[in-house]
Amino acid sequence: MILYGYWRSTTSYRVRAALNLKGVQYEQISVNLYTGEQHEAAYRAINAGYGVPALKLDDGTILTQSLAIIDYLDATYPDPPMVSNDAITRSRQLAAALVVATDIHPVNNLRLLRQLEARFGADVAGKRDWMQHWMAEGFATLQAMLPEKEGFAFGDAPDLADLCIVAQCVNAHRWGLSLNPYPKIARIEQACLAVPEILAAAPENQPDATET
Numbered sequence: 001m002i003l004y005g006y007w008r009s010t011t012s013y014r015v016r017a018a019l020n021l022k023g024v025q026y027e028q029i030s031v032n033l034y035t036g037e038q039h040e041a042a043y044r045a046i047n048a049g050y051g052v053p054a055l056k057l058d059d060g061t062i063l064t065q066s067l068a069i070i071d072y073l074d075a076t077y078p079d080p081p082m083v084s085n086d087a088i089t090r091s092r093q094l095a096a097a098l099v100v101a102t103d104i105h106p107v108n109n110l111r112l113l114r115q116l117e118a119r120f121g122a123d124v125a126g127k128r129d130w131m132q133h134w135m136a137e138g139f140a141t142l143q144a145m146l147p148e149k150e151g152f153a154f155g156d157a158p159d160l161a162d163l164c165i166v167a168q169c170v171n172a173h174r175w176g177l178s179l180n181p182y183p184k185i186a187r188i189e190q191a192c193l194a195v196p197e198i199l200a201a202a203p204e205n206q207p208d209a210t211e212t
């Protein structure tokens, strides 16, 4: 299978980590978000919503939306599972993952920043303030809702919530948001980065990692 992604994309990071944890072999094709390759016709034909990641299966089927891709991987490569069989735990894992995926990420996405710049003249400081604001709100929510424990978010192994959180931490560091007020997030990040399959999925370890 082929993963269309970008080294610094947090949504790509989620999927790379799930693929690695499940031991699935995949090829990577880099879609350079900063030069705008996501808008080119060739990529729009893969994902009309011009976001990465997209996963092309060996029979040519294309899947989009990182959480839906991970759901597919869970259905086809169940070990290790990314969500629990227990309905309450599963709901809590999804809720935590969705704080990142639907409350933080969309308002922090590149297309949003570009609009803030183009329509409202946001400069670097303004964009940093915007990014930090929404991450701080989401992280405060997570800090309140996650269980008080050691290691991963819910269990003894990384799950969907962990993958969304560790990937979001990349943006927190990039935009200068301290994790000190969110010790549960910091603890989850540490636990995740100690897992070789997740570390291998981290942006700096991707073949297309650049300074861009």
Ligand SMILES: N[C@@H](CCC(=O)N[C@@H](CS)C(=O)NCC(=O)O)C(=O)O
Binding pocket: 008, 009, 010, 011, 012, 033, 038, 050, 051, 052, 053, 064, 065, 066, 067, 101, 109, 110, 111, 112
């Ligand atoms: N909800 C989608 C979001 C995909 C997405 O927008 N990814 C970002 C990178 S993290 C992107 O490609 N942004 C390009 C842009 O906004 O132009 C998912 O989870 O896959």
